[in-house]
Amino acid sequence: MRVVVDLNRCEANGLCMGVAPEVFDLTDDDELILLQEHPDESEREHVEEAVRQCPRQAISIEEDA
Amino acid sequence: MSTAATDLYYDPYDFEIDADPYPVWKRMRDEQPLYYNEKHDFYAVSRWDDVEAGLKNHAQLISSHGTILELIKANIEMPPGMVIFDDPPSHTAYRGLMSRVFTPRKMNAIEPEIRRYCQVELDALDGASEFDIVEVLAAKMPMRVIGMLLGIPEQDQQAIRDQTDHGLHLDSADSYSAAFQDFGGAANEGSFGEYLDWRMDNPSDDVMTQLVQAEFEDHTGVTRRLTREEVLGYVNLLAGAGNETTTKLIGHAVRTLAECPDQRRDLRANPDLIPNAVEETLRFEAPSPIQSRYVNEDIVVHGQTVPEGSAIVLVNAAANHDERKWGPNAEEYDIRRKMDHHLSFGYGLHFCLGAALARLEGRVALDEIIQRFPDWSIDYDRSERSHTSTVRGWDKLTVVLD
Numbered sequence: 001m002r003v004v005v006d007l008n009r010c011e012a013n014g015l016c017m018g019v020a021p022e023v024f025d026l027t028d029d030d031e032l033i034l035l036q037e038h039p040d041e042s043e044r045e046h047v048e049e050a051v052r053q054c055p056r057q058a059i060s061i062e063e064d065a
Numbered sequence: 066m067s068t069a070a071t072d073l074y075y076d077p078y079d080f081e082i083d084a085d086p087y088p089v090w091k092r093m094r095d096e097q098p099l100y101y102n103e104k105h106d107f108y109a110v111s112r113w114d115d116v117e118a119g120l121k122n123h124a125q126l127i128s129s130h131g132t133i134l135e136l137i138k139a140n141i142e143m144p145p146g147m148v149i150f151d152d153p154p155s156h157t158a159y160r161g162l163m164s165r166v167f168t169p170r171k172m173n174a175i176e177p178e179i180r181r182y183c184q185v186e187l188d189a190l191d192g193a194s195e196f197d198i199v200e201v202l203a204a205k206m207p208m209r210v211i212g213m214l215l216g217i218p219e220q221d222q223q224a225i226r227d228q229t230d231h232g233l234h235l236d237s238a239d240s241y242s243a244a245f246q247d248f249g250g251a252a253n254e255g256s257f258g259e260y261l262d263w264r265m266d267n268p269s270d271d272v273m274t275q276l277v278q279a280e281f282e283d284h285t286g287v288t289r290r291l292t293r294e295e296v297l298g299y300v301n302l303l304a305g306a307g308n309e310t311t312t313k314l315i316g317h318a319v320r321t322l323a324e325c326p327d328q329r330r331d332l333r334a335n336p337d338l339i340p341n342a343v344e345e346t347l348r349f350e351a352p353s354p355i356q357s358r359y360v361n362e363d364i365v366v367h368g369q370t371v372p373e374g375s376a377i378v379l380v381n382a383a384a385n386h387d388e389r390k391w392g393p394n395a396e397e398y399d400i401r402r403k404m405d406h407h408l409s410f411g412y413g414l415h416f417c418l419g420a421a422l423a424r425l426e427g428r429v430a431l432d433e434i435i436q437r438f439p440d441w442s443i444d445y446d447r448s449e450r451s452h453t454s455t456v457r458g459w460d461k462l463t464v465v466l467d
Contacts, residue, residue, distance in 0.1 A: 008157055008161060009414070010164075011164045011165070011416075012164075012169070013168070013416075013420070014168075014170075026170070030165050030171070049405075053405055053406060055406065055410065055412055055413075056414070056416050
């Protein structure tokens with residue numbers, strides 16, 4: 001899977017960082033950092049939770065072809 | 066079955082329903098998940114799945130005709146800079162200007178100031194055994210905080226809050242069109258015009274200066290600064306939104322905890338529960354309980370077509386009480402409830418820009434209250450609900466200390 005974040009939507013609410021800290025982080029300037037664009041399948045549950053919880057609906061998952 | 070359903074009536078302008086709308090909302094969820102009100106000509110959805118889907122569906126359920134039912138009905142042009150009444154692409158450009166201003170990290174940095182405001186106001190009670198918590202804290206503190214962030218001198222803050230309250234207030238159930246005239250007027254000039262002109266020549270470290278100085282690419286692709294009118298629209302929106310809803314949140318917390326003494330004591334003994342108690346209060350008594358949208362193209366909801374041009378009300382406060390999402394105790398208050406999210410701040414593109422600020426203000430206010438006062442009750446004879454179709458809560462809430 002590929003994690004896609006729409007940075008125009010992200011407002012650094014940080015919920016993704018809470019549920020999937022291996023994948024998402026925030027800089028001190030509140031810019032989102034994608035730690036892993038292609039995380040392991042074992043992270044899927046956490047990433048899907050982040051997709052659901054992001055209040056701005058900024059995160060999506062693209063499946064590998 | 067069908068005859069039982071016909072007596073179901075929901076009307077956001079009916080003060081009696083508004084005093085306790087939850088039984089009506091439960092019937093809507095169970096009996097008419099797509100409800101239609103003939104008198105005011107609007108549709109409504111109330112189940113969690115439908116409200117959440119509606120909030121996410123910004124392409125078909127649009128905001129640029131207004132998100133307050135009477136605004137949609139009035140069919141007038143929204144002032145520029147009012148991101149809450151806007152759609153992509155211009156919404157994206159305007160909202161982007163403020164997208165890193167009210168983040169949890171930035172808001173948490175002003176916690177000491179918020180705590181000091183709360184302490185000063187509560188210390189000033191000086192042993193009083195009863196007081197109106199709205200007057201002494203719930204109205205004052207959010208006003209001072211948003212005033213501080215915007216850079217509004219303290220002496221002007223009360224006048225601004227009065228103007229917003231007046232704009233939202235309904236004198237009677239059918240005077241909503243008159244109420245809007247004030248709101249539209251406030252958005253055009255309001256109390257900020259003179260102050261903004263001064264601020265343009267005297268920049269400072271505040272949100273108004275940021276709005277004045279920000280360069281952005283607008284939806285037509287032109288890089289520019291905001292016009293004076295756009296800054297005024299934005300500032301009016303932030304000031305209005307930053308005051309009224311948080312006042313209601315604090316009132317709801319104090320009122321609900323008065324009715325739940327066991328949970329109040331639990332909270333006092335376990336202050337680390339306070340953030341969750343704030344979330345539960347937001348879920349249980351949403352300060353902004355309904356969000357209206359204009360239907361931009363025909364949609365089908367529960368097998369029925371909602372035609373283009375309709376108004377639809379997304380009852381987020383009803384979704385927050387949906388047993389389908391929350392289980393059999395959905396209608397109970399439980400500060401230890403485990404939850405991922407509620408819909409009191411909306412969801413998606415229009416998710417409350419000030420959510421982190423509201424949460425912080427709620428948390429600090431509740432902390433300072435519960436540290437001082439172990440037990441209290443409400444004198445309902447000396448308390449008053451506010452009457453608006455957009456914000457639900459208490460204008461006056463008399464707390465009696467036990």
